[in-house]
Amino acid sequence: xxxxxxxxxxxxxxxxxxxxxxxxxxxxxxxxxxxxxxxxxxxxxxxxxxxxxxxxxxxxxxxxxxxxxxxxxxxxxxxxxxxxxxxxxxxxxxxxxxxxxxxxxxxxxxxxxxxxxxxxxxxxxxxxxxxxxxxxxxxxxxxxxxxxxxxxxxxxxxxxxxxxxxxxxxxxxxxxxxxxxxxxxxxxxxxxxxxxxxxxxxxxxxxxxx
Amino acid sequence: xxxxxxxxxxxxxxxxxxxxxxxxxxxxxxxxxxxxxxxxxxxxxxxxxxxxxxxxxxxxxxxxxxxxxxxxxxxxxxxxxxxxxxxxxxxxxxxxxxxxxxxxxxxxxxxxxxxxxxxxxxxxxxxxxxxxxxxxxxxxxxxxxxxxxxxxxxxxxxxxxxxxxxxxxxxxxxxxxxxxxxxxxxxxxxxxxxxxxxxxxxxxxxxxxx
DNA sequence: TTTAGTATCACTAGTTTTAGTTATTTCAAA
DNA sequence: TTTGAAATAACTAAAACTAGTGATACTAAA
Numbered sequence: 001x002x003x004x005x006x007x008x009x010x011x012x013x014x015x016x017x018x019x020x021x022x023x024x025x026x027x028x029x030x031x032x033x034x035x036x037x038x039x040x041x042x043x044x045x046x047x048x049x050x051x052x053x054x055x056x057x058x059x060x061x062x063x064x065x066x067x068x069x070x071x072x073x074x075x076x077x078x079x080x081x082x083x084x085x086x087x088x089x090x091x092x093x094x095x096x097x098x099x100x101x102x103x104x105x106x107x108x109x110x111x112x113x114x115x116x117x118x119x120x121x122x123x124x125x126x127x128x129x130x131x132x133x134x135x136x137x138x139x140x141x142x143x144x145x146x147x148x149x150x151x152x153x154x155x156x157x158x159x160x161x162x163x164x165x166x167x168x169x170x171x172x173x174x175x176x177x178x179x180x181x182x183x184x185x186x187x188x189x190x191x192x193x194x195x196x197x198x199x200x201x202x203x204x205x206x207x208x209x210x
Numbered sequence: 211x212x213x214x215x216x217x218x219x220x221x222x223x224x225x226x227x228x229x230x231x232x233x234x235x236x237x238x239x240x241x242x243x244x245x246x247x248x249x250x251x252x253x254x255x256x257x258x259x260x261x262x263x264x265x266x267x268x269x270x271x272x273x274x275x276x277x278x279x280x281x282x283x284x285x286x287x288x289x290x291x292x293x294x295x296x297x298x299x300x301x302x303x304x305x306x307x308x309x310x311x312x313x314x315x316x317x318x319x320x321x322x323x324x325x326x327x328x329x330x331x332x333x334x335x336x337x338x339x340x341x342x343x344x345x346x347x348x349x350x351x352x353x354x355x356x357x358x359x360x361x362x363x364x365x366x367x368x369x370x371x372x373x374x375x376x377x378x379x380x381x382x383x384x385x386x387x388x389x390x391x392x393x394x395x396x397x398x399x400x401x402x403x404x405x406x407x408x409x410x411x412x413x414x415x416x417x418x419x420x
Numbered sequence: 421t422t423t424a425g426t427a428t429c430a431c432t433a434g435t436t437t438t439a440g441t442t443a444t445t446t447c448a449a450a
Numbered sequence: 451t452t453t454g455a456a457a458t459a460a461c462t463a464a465a466a467c468t469a470g471t472g473a474t475a476c477t478a479a480a
Contacts, residue, residue, distance in 0.1 A: 094344055123341035127332025133343065134304055134333050150456060163408025165436065178459050185439070186456090195466090196437075197406050198373025204414045360426065375466065388429050395469070396426090405436095406467075 002119050005046055006032040007039075007065060008054040008081075017052065017111075024112050034058070036065030043073050050115050053098070055082040055089055063092045070097035077118045081106075087132055094133065100124040147190050149208060156183045158209045161200040212329050215256055216242040217249075217275060218264040218291075227262065234322050244268070246275030253283050260329050263308070265292040265299055273302045280307035287328045291316075297342055304343065310334040357400050359418060366393045368419045371410040 004021055006029060008014045018029040031046045033039075035057040043051075051069060055062040066078045079100035080093045090101060099118045102111065103126045114124045125133065149157070152173075159169040166180045173180070184196075193199045203209045214231055216239060218224045228239040241256045243249075245267040253261075261279060265272040276288045289310035290303045300311055309328045312321065313336050324334040335343065359367070362383075369379040376390045383390070394406075403409045413419045 099341065099344075117337045121341070122337025123344050124337050125335065125340055127327045127334050130333035130335055130340070131309070131331065134309075152457065160407045161411040163403055163405045163411070165405065167436080175457085176459060178461085179457070181438085182458075184437085188438085193373055194438075195373045195375065195406075197370045197410050200407050200410050201371040201373070201414060204411060362427065377466080385427085386429060388431085389427070391468085392428075394467085398468085404468075 002027050002050060002115065003030045003046070003048040004028065004050050004052060004115065005030060005042065005048040006052045007034075007036060007057065007062065008032070008052070009034045009057045010054075020108050020111065021115075023108075027112065027115060036060035036062065036068065039065050039068050040072055043069055043076060047073075048076060050077045050079065050119050052115075053078055053080050055080055055093065063089060063096055066093060066098045067096040079114060079118055079124070087136075090129055090132055091136060101129045102126050103128070147206070147208065149187065149190060153183050153187050153190070154208060156180060157187055157199065157203050160184075160196055161203060161209050212237050212260060212325065213240045213256070213258040214238065214260050214262060214325065215240060215252065215258040216262045217244075217246060217267065217272065218242070218262070219244045219267045220264075230318050230321070231325075237322065237325060246270035246272065246278065249275050249278050250282055253279055253286060257283075258286060260287045260289065260325050262325075263288055263290050265290055265303065273299065273306055276303060276308045277306040289324060289328055289334070297346075300339055300342055301346065311339045312336045313338070357416070357418065359397065359400055363393050363397050363400070364418060366390060367397055367409065367413050370394075370406055371413060371419050 004027060006014050006017050008017070011034075014032045018032060021027045021029045030048060031042065033042060036053075037060050039060065051066075053062040053065055057065075062080060066080065069076055069078055074097070077100075078098045079102060080098045081102055081104050082089065083104050093101060100114055100123060102114055102124065106114070106126060117124050155173060156169055159172055164172065166177055166184070170177045170180045184199075187199055188194055191199055191202050193202060200209075214237060216224050216227050218227070221244075224242045228242060231237045231239045240258055241252065243252060246263075247270050249270070261276075263272045263275055267275075272290060272292075276290065279286055279288055284307070287310075288308045289312060290308045291312055291314050292299065293314050303311055310324055310333060312324055312334065316324075316336060327334050365383060366379055369382055374382065376387055376394070380387045380390045394409075397409055398404050401409055401412050403412060410419075
């Protein structure tokens with residue numbers, strides 16, 4: 001028996017969801033609220049398995065709500081519901097630790113399915129949300145532009161980004177100071193920079209070095 | 211009519227998938243191959259809408275395959291299939307640009323559903339994959355360790371990471387070179403480093419600067 | 421009201437980086 | 451086999467950084 005609490009400022013929608021949930025004998029709705037003003041108290045007393053959380057709510061919204069829940073009751077699963085336009089809210093919710101993101105127009109069967117899925121340890125997303133997440137993922141894990149740094153050049157750059165001086169790099173790589181200097185000059189040319197700071201900044205951002 | 215090509219080294223499975231797909235009148239399977247050895251040629255000639263791609267294949271595997279497809283035919287949607295929900299492969303596939311990632315034991319109806327969903331611009335993941343992606347997401351967006359850098363110190367650091375010299379930073383911030391020097395000394399103390407390279411490296415990795 | 425932290429600035433001296441030019445060897449590709 | 455890139459190295463001079471000490475002014479907290 002999965003215990004569910006619903007947060008949604010639209011009462012008729014809440015009623016509808018409650019009825020929908022009661023159709024499945026595995027699920028039971030044990031509470032519903034307008035917003036997250038008292039979310040911690042409510043979690044404390046009701047201790048549901050899964051929370052259905054509207055993102056847009058007056059006073060204390062769903063993002064804050066899920067953050068509070070996850071911080072204090074990490075075992076409670078949270079599914080966010082949104083009308084969906086705003087990337088930022090999706091990512092905020094993900095970072096707050098919600099297990100699911102589904103659109104409000106999601107079909108009844110899928111909603112129920114999602115609750116069960118999340119309860120059993122999975123995560124669910126509607127496809128349009130998934131594509132945003134994956135795009136964001138890619139964007140922030142983009143494969144580097146190839147600056148054609150050689151292995152030695154990369155090695156020098158890594159050492160420098162770890163705070164070593166040319167002298168120390170030379171020592172570590174068993175080459176002379178002069179050679180390190182040569183490599184660095186080549187690196188700067190290839191990266192189109194002219195200081196160690198910018199080179200390292202570029203190297204890290206483009207994943208040339210870890 | 212959605213045109214589909216299947217990559218899977220298991221012939222009987224490929225046959226099964228082909229038959230499954232043909233059950234839906236909206237879908238048609240226009241090709242199937244053992245591995246990705248000739249994937250670019252095959253894409254060139256068949257130009258499917260969606261590719262069903264097994265990850266584990268001899269010779270040229272699915273990860274390489276999706277990477278090749280996405281690089282040369284970004285409009286072709288790719289759904290990865292695997293028996294393992296191996297973290298590394300999932301992320302590799304996502305980064306290669308796959309639109310879907312589903313386990314092989316996914317039900318027939320869900321598979322077909324997924325194809326349609328992906329074709330219409332969404333992305334799909336099985337719940338167990340989704341939770342991994344989201345965890346990874348969170349992990350790599352963790353809030354920084356607080357080094358208690360002041361606003362000015364951060365500002366100096368940002369300028370330095372953009373390649374500015376102390377002199378230029380001074381000019382930009384309307385303070386003297388000496389003050390910049392003071393800030394830097396403080397930064398080094400707080401970050402426990404003693405070179406610009408290490409400071410920037412640390413700053414970027416800990417999201418002190420973008 | 422004393423204290424701690426921030427922001428500002430100065431001077432110095434030693435160290436390091438940057439950038440210029442030049443040159444040799446090696447190795448793989450055209 | 452010629453060519454070109456990579457790796458190595460040297461020399462130099464200017465510019466920049468590092469690190470030490472010390473000082474003033476302001477603000478907010480104890």
